[in-house]
Amino acid sequence: MNIERRKFDTLVIGAGGGGLRAALQMAQAEAKVAVVSKVFPTRSHTVAAQGGMNAALANVLPDNWHWHMYDTVKGSDYLGDQDAIEYMCRAASHLVVELEHAGVPFSRLDNGKIYQRAFGGQSQDFGGDQAARTCAAADRTGHAILHTLYQQNIRSKTHFFDEYFSIDLVKDDEGYILGAVVLNIETGEPLLIEAKTTLIATGGVGQLFRTNTNARINTGDGIAMTLRAGIPVQDMEFFQFHPTGIAGKGMLITEGVRGEGGYLINKDGERFMERYAPHAKDLASRDVVSRAIAIEVREGRGCGPEGDHVLLKLEHLGSDVIKKRLPGIRDMAMTFAHIDPIKEPIPVFPTAHYTMGGIPTNRYGQVVMPTEQSAEETIPGLYAVGECACVSVHGANRLGGNSLLDIVVFGRAAGNHIIDYLKENRTHRPMNESSVKAALARLERWDKKDEGENIDVLRQELQRVMEDYCSVFRTEEILADGVKKVKALIARLDNARLRDHSKVFNTARIEAFELENLMVLGLATVESALARKESRGAHSRIDYPDRDDKHWMKHSLYFEDGRVEYKPVRTKPLSVDSFPPKPRVY
Amino acid sequence: MRFLVYRYNPETDKYPHMQEYNVDGFDKGAMLLDALLRIKAEEDETLSFRHSCGEGVCGSDAMNINGRNGLSCITLLDALKEPVQIRPVPGLPVIRDLVVDMGKFYHQYRAVKPWLTVHDPEPETEYLQTPEQRDQLDGLYECILCGACSTSCPSFWWNPDKFRGPAALLQAWRFLADSRDQATAERLEDLEGAYRLFRCHSIMNCVDVCPKGLNPTKAIGNIKKMMLKHLV
Numbered sequence: 093m094n095i096e097r098r099k100f101d102t103l104v105i106g107a108g109g110g111g112l113r114a115a116l117q118m119a120q121a122e123a124k125v126a127v128v129s130k131v132f133p134t135r136s137h138t139v140a141a142q143g144g145m146n147a148a149l150a151n152v153l154p155d156n157w158h159w160h161m162y163d164t165v166k167g168s169d170y171l172g173d174q175d176a177i178e179y180m181c182r183a184a185s186h187l188v189v190e191l192e193h194a195g196v197p198f199s200r201l202d203n204g205k206i207y208q209r210a211f212g213g214q215s216q217d218f219g220g221d222q223a224a225r226t227c228a229a230a231d232r233t234g235h236a237i238l239h240t241l242y243q244q245n246i247r248s249k250t251h252f253f254d255e256y257f258s259i260d261l262v263k264d265d266e267g268y269i270l271g272a273v274v275l276n277i278e279t280g281e282p283l284l285i286e287a288k289t290t291l292i293a294t295g296g297v298g299q300l301f302r303t304n305t306n307a308r309i310n311t312g313d314g315i316a317m318t319l320r321a322g323i324p325v326q327d328m329e330f331f332q333f334h335p336t337g338i339a340g341k342g343m344l345i346t347e348g349v350r351g352e353g354g355y356l357i358n359k360d361g362e363r364f365m366e367r368y369a370p371h372a373k374d375l376a377s378r379d380v381v382s383r384a385i386a387i388e389v390r391e392g393r394g395c396g397p398e399g400d401h402v403l404l405k406l407e408h409l410g411s412d413v414i415k416k417r418l419p420g421i422r423d424m425a426m427t428f429a430h431i432d433p434i435k436e437p438i439p440v441f442p443t444a445h446y447t448m449g450g451i452p453t454n455r456y457g458q459v460v461m462p463t464e465q466s467a468e469e470t471i472p473g474l475y476a477v478g479e480c481a482c483v484s485v486h487g488a489n490r491l492g493g494n495s496l497l498d499i500v501v502f503g504r505a506a507g508n509h510i511i512d513y514l515k516e517n518r519t520h521r522p523m524n525e526s527s528v529k530a531a532l533a534r535l536e537r538w539d540k541k542d543e544g545e546n547i548d549v550l551r552q553e554l555q556r557v558m559e560d561y562c563s564v565f566r567t568e569e570i571l572a573d574g575v576k577k578v579k580a581l582i583a584r585l586d587n588a589r590l591r592d593h594s595k596v597f598n599t600a601r602i603e604a605f606e607l608e609n610l611m612v613l614g615l616a617t618v619e620s621a622l623a624r625k626e627s628r629g630a631h632s633r634i635d636y637p638d639r640d641d642k643h644w645m646k647h648s649l650y651f652e653d654g655r656v657e658y659k660p661v662r663t664k665p666l667s668v669d670s671f672p673p674k675p676r677v678y
Numbered sequence: 679m680r681f682l683v684y685r686y687n688p689e690t691d692k693y694p695h696m697q698e699y700n701v702d703g704f705d706k707g708a709m710l711l712d713a714l715l716r717i718k719a720e721e722d723e724t725l726s727f728r729h730s731c732g733e734g735v736c737g738s739d740a741m742n743i744n745g746r747n748g749l750s751c752i753t754l755l756d757a758l759k760e761p762v763q764i765r766p767v768p769g770l771p772v773i774r775d776l777v778v779d780m781g782k783f784y785h786q787y788r789a790v791k792p793w794l795t796v797h798d799p800e801p802e803t804e805y806l807q808t809p810e811q812r813d814q815l816d817g818l819y820e821c822i823l824c825g826a827c828s829t830s831c832p833s834f835w836w837n838p839d840k841f842r843g844p845a846a847l848l849q850a851w852r853f854l855a856d857s858r859d860q861a862t863a864e865r866l867e868d869l870e871g872a873y874r875l876f877r878c879h880s881i882m883n884c885v886d887v888c889p890k891g892l893n894p895t896k897a898i899g900n901i902k903k904m905m906l907k908h909l910v
Contacts, residue, residue, distance in 0.1 A: 307730040
């Protein structure tokens with residue numbers, strides 16, 4: 093087939109923190125690494141992470157990894173896999189130090205150590221007093237980490253394919269993943285990258301929802317590619333709504349604001365979180381705080397002329413703390429809410445934020461799926477890390493500060509596993525031309541030149557349907573309608589056409605591919621949500637208000653054909669005792 | 679509102695031209711990026727520009743707005759004089775419409791070796807750094823590599839292959855100013871000569887346009903001072 097080809101030991105798709113941490117591990121082991129990203133690496137969405145990264149360094153208050161593990165399991169509403177969670181929490185301190193050595197400009201304490209702040213869902217001694225576990229570089233921690241990882245990668249001579257969009261994975265008849273067909277956005281020409289292993293690190297799918305904290309690039313491309321390759325996606329019904337997006341706009345206001353001492357009030361000036369979480373108050377888990385805000389607004393205690401938001405108060409922290417610890421969110425509030433948080437509270441409302449579900453993996457980042465041989469058979473040559481993956485360390489609800497940790501821990505773990513895999517798999521497998529052809533067919537589909545629907549109209553309708561039918565509170569009836577609506581949109585997608593058929597930097601074409609990815613993942617999300625008849629973490633069913641561990645303490649697996657299967661939660665940690673499910677009270 | 683937008687598609691156009699669009703009905707507080715997205719969605723799908731986070735953090739959408747470089751996502755429409763003239767950032771080759779080839783800009787960034795270099799063996803814990811030492815990095819590490827500064831700098835326009843430019847030099851100083859870094863001598867030697875550092879003539883366009891409020895001219899001055907001290 094007439095397509096340009098390149099060969100590398102290993103391919104990384106996505107250049108956020110997960111992809112870059114993995115690439116760094118492999119480049120330092122002298123593997124030939126190609127990193128493909130649809131944007132220049134430092135534009136990846138890790139750059140927007142604000143508050144910080146959890147690790148039990150105990151620089152501010154007593155702490156240890158086991159308490160962190162307890163909080164993460166509880167935060168996950170007992171859907172997190174405890175082997176992976178133990179692994180992550182144990183690795184955390186070492187990996188923060190590693191990042192610091194690599195250059196991350198963490199904020200400092202007077203004794204010169206890394207600054208740590210309080211964040212939601214954190215406790216000392218298994219549910220006791222508030223902990224301070226989140227390592228921060230002011231409120232720009234993601235930016236600091238992403239830039240540092242990029243810098244270390246250029247030092248290690250990682251090969252970057254900047255502004256290349258991944259179309260589809262290439263695989264052979266035995267199920268090995270052989271690389272990917274990608275599109276050079278600048279020239280509009282396809283390229284086949286052959287690799288012995290492929291790591292997907294393409295981030296989440298926040299663009300499913302109209303109001304979200306995510307960048308426009310967060311369209312779940314890697315998750316959708318995996319689904320098209322015949323692999324199911326896990327726990328897609330669990331989508332995190334961050335309690336504090338700027339009302340009506342969606343820009344993220346970090347949980348670090350509440351960690352530094354800020355709190356939420358309703359129209360009566362009441363500090364309402366005291367009613368919902370008497371112990372942790374404003375620093376309860378995100379799902380708990382988001383629901384509380386939604387209830388306040390629904391019951392008529394919202395603020396503003398429309399009564400459609402609550403207020404995040406931080407003036408009392410004083411201008412020094414705000415300027416020193418929260419300079420980025422002050423900028424953001426001034427730019428987008430036109431208020432200075434030193435003087436006035438910020439209007440906030442829950443906003444779509446984080447994809448807990450994704451590509452099912454084990455704690456080495458290997459992609460797994462059920463087969464006749466085993467419940468978790470690995471897909472040879474395929475790895476996934478970060479928000480696109482579901483290890484699952486976040487279960488039904490992610491704790492703030494655990495996503496930057498997740499990408500670094502599992503980026504590194506996958507890198508290490510790939511290095512071992514490469515030792516045993518020294519040669520490239522023969523290319524499977526029919527799989528390449530199938531990927532190229534996705535390009536040709538958009539070459540049709542007749543009249544058809546507008547891509548942006550469909551995207552906006554999808555976002556509205558997801559927001560109206562798959563939001564913070566859900567019921568059977570609403571979700572069933574949602575499934576119908578998304579299916580109707582998918583049917584209309586067939587009739588969508590591009591008006592721009594040029595090649596050079598055709599962003600309309602990229603948006604068309606992204607929309608295809610959003611559509612399949614929108615359906616995966618509502619179908620999985622409809623199937624789960626309980627309330628757990630971020631998935632809150634009014635018609636099934638309780639958690640049902642007997643029937644539902646299991647991961648869902650959604651297949652492209654619409655089937656939903658389940659697999660058990662891994663409740664056995666690596667070395668410590670399991671944390672059995674308990675009522676979740678904050 | 680009236681917009682005049684620079685258009686160039688190498689597949690069909692021999693020369694660039696300005697195209698007019700009229701779009702109205704924006705919410706109060708709408709940004710220029712909102713207008714560009716509306717134009718692309720409703721009027722003209724062929725208009726190409728980069729954008730992503732929409733909140734001034736990723737640095738994708740630097741462009742020349744009424745003669746001044748800025749980020750479209752944090753530029754209020756209300757503040758703009760009509761017709762709003764939008765062009766690609768100057769000084770770099772145009773790929774298409776508002777999309778420029780940032781290769782030279784990134785090359786200069788890589789050339790200052792923007793990574794922490796430590797020669798001593800690593801301790802088991804973090805390197806200690808006092809809050810005052812860490813304060814030295816404020817105003818430096820926040821750079822988002824949007825390129826607004828370097829592409830508004832006449833010295834960079836003339837010598838993009840030899841002059842590092844304000845963005846890269848800000849990063850050079852970010853590592854020189856880091857109490858943990860041990861490559862001071864190498865970094866300074868790398869910047870010697872007539873071009874790499876000394877093509878800066880303190881025109882200060884960089885300071886004027888930086889969407890994050892950073893001050894590359896001051897950083898360049900600090901490097902010059904350090905170099906002088908290093909020589910004597």
